[in-house]
Amino acid sequence: MEHRLPSPCVVILAGPGASGKSTWAAERFAADLIVSSDRLRALVGAGEDDIAASADAFALLDVVVRQRIGRRLTTVIDTLGLDAERRRRWLELARDAGMACVAVAFDTPAEECRRRNRERAEKRIPADALTSQLRSWAVAKKELPGEGYDDVLEPTAARVVPTVFVESTAAQARQSEAPVGLRFGLQLSSYTHPAGRAGMAEWVRQVAERAEAAGFDAIYVMDHFRQIPQVGRAWEDFLESWTTLGYLAACTTRVRLGTLVSGITYRNVAHLGKIAATLDVLSGGRAVCGVGLAWFEAEHKAYGWPFPPVGERYALLEDALRLLPVLWGPGNKPFHGKLLDVPDTTCYPRPLQEHLPLLVGGSGPRTLRLAARYADAVNVFGDVAAVRKAATRLGDRPVELTHLSTTLVGKDHEDLDQLIRTLRPRNVNPAKYAESVNAGTTDDQIGRFRELSEAGVAEVMISLPDLDTIDTVADVISAFRV
Incomplete structure (x- = not known):
């Protein structure tokens, strides 16, 4: 199935760690459209796995997202997306800018997320932190359909093309x-x-x-x-x-x-x-x-x-x-x-x-x-x-x-x-x-x-x-x- 989005648009990725968000985004979007909490963690800290820099990275992410949406630029938000309040703010920013906003739900099975995480050479998530994310995801995936997005997509069933095309x-x-x-x-x-x-x-x-x-x-x-x-x-x-x-x-x-x-x-x-x-x-x-x-x-x-x-x-x-x-x-x-x-x-x-x-x-x-x-x-x-x-x-x-x-x-x-x-x-x-x-x-x-x-x-x-x-x-x- 192919799902076409207008451009500009806001795409919120939501799912626990190791569920495939970053890989999916990189395959479908130009790098300059993706705002990644991992990359921002490397910018303000010692690297993408510097957990101590997370608060600063998320604060910077909110600034970048606000500025991009304010300029009506397509913005793919590559972070956990498990915080309902943050999702609400991003959606409001999109609406204020007159932009479409969709969420992509990465409902990867918990055991698959754990397996991928164990096999990571870098950016391995502590086991207890991943367990907490999986619990939060169980709540978030029920909330997404009622939050007012233009659509909530499944990554395995969607091919997102965030550009205005002639369509006849x-x-x-x-x-x-x-x-x-x-x-x-x-x-x-x-x-x-x-x-x-x-x-x-x-x-x-x-x-x-x-x-x-x-x-x-x-x-x-x-x-x-x-x-x-x-x-x-x-x-x-x-x-x-x-x-x-x-x-x-x-x-x-x-x-x-x-x-x-x-x-x-x-x-x-x-x-x-x-x-x-x-x-x-x-x-x-x-x-x-x-x-x-x-x-x-x-x-x-x-x-x-x-x-x-x-x-x-x-x-x-x-x-x-x-x-x-x-x-x-x-x-x-x-x-x-x-x-x-x-x-x-x-x-x-x-x-x-x-x-x-x-x-x-x-x-x-x-x-x-x-x-x-x-x-x-x-x-x-x-x-x-x-x-x-x-x-x-x-x-x-x-x-x-x-x-x-x-x-x-x-x-x-x-x-x-x-x-x-x-x-x-x-x-x-x-x-x-x-x-x-x-x-x-x-x-x-x-x-x-x-x-x-x-x-x-x-x-x-x-x-x-x-x-x-x-x-x-x-x-x-x-x-x-x-």
Whole structure:
């Protein structure tokens, strides 16, 4: 049986000495989550078996537990847990912090505890002290169920995973029983890697080849000129988007290639149309032209571009959505829009695709109205409810819904826990980080993407916090190949 806990949470271990508490905790939790009375006894005394230091160790344990819970950090309290008053205080601290609190009851038979204790080379408990603990445990195990915990678990019947995971078990089962198809795109949002700029071309090529092998249908790149604050620092290595797509066209054979999305203020729109048409020809008809309102004012200022008011940018976006198909079509008829005036729309060679897809990025009402009128697809963010709300604003014209999210995928819960511990920024609570990257196992993600598909999404674009997980994502993608 697996028991999942939210993170942060408080886990109180309760049981006599030699009942297996420390071993159980070490197998399931990172060491920095465990507050151990034995380790604190070594800190304030001559060692973990320095009984004379017990009072100081327990006083320090109470301070550490109070501070950790006050900061809403997952806290595993590894001590006897036989003192009802202490347990009550820990539970109250958890409730005051709005945290889940469970007790794990180690009801190991008395003779087994005595046998383990006799075989210990270190930290052997005096026989009379262990007998006293066993008596106290007989009382405590009856009290635990009525003390108000979220649950009282048996260690042999529980596998505790103290992290927030995406959890869509029912949807995962639906996908297994009645599979639906879904396209997958990989978004590249960062280019920092140990080899630096000298090894960047080879690294990008390897990522693209692995993405194709994993089954991704498309590769998208952000259209920025320096890293955005949501991802990293301005001075981190960051490749220009359309140049990168041209390189990817030579590195791949199957995946579609596009921007997610090109800021409409960054280029002359007619020039953007020429760039996209060229990519389509050189990639064998695999280009996708993503466009959006442009939001990064600091980037505009840094590069000396004007940053028009939002109304003007919406007018420019509408002109672009009307102009680009004209550029990609036959002839050279002029275009006159609200802001754009293009006397000659000659663009040869024309795209290989009879209709080069136009994708609009954004979930705002005005953006959705423009997408509903002019675009082939619209890319939105958010949960299933947000996707359904966006779908209601697209009207009757066929417009595909696509969805972008940061996604961390682990092979199983242990793998996912390790990824979260490794990748989370310093001073960021593991739970908050897990939530921010939609952390989940392959089964969890299959369920999440099934729910998005049921809400109307035709393609999910995912940004991976760790590109080494591409091969794991392959198992998710394969579940949607019908």
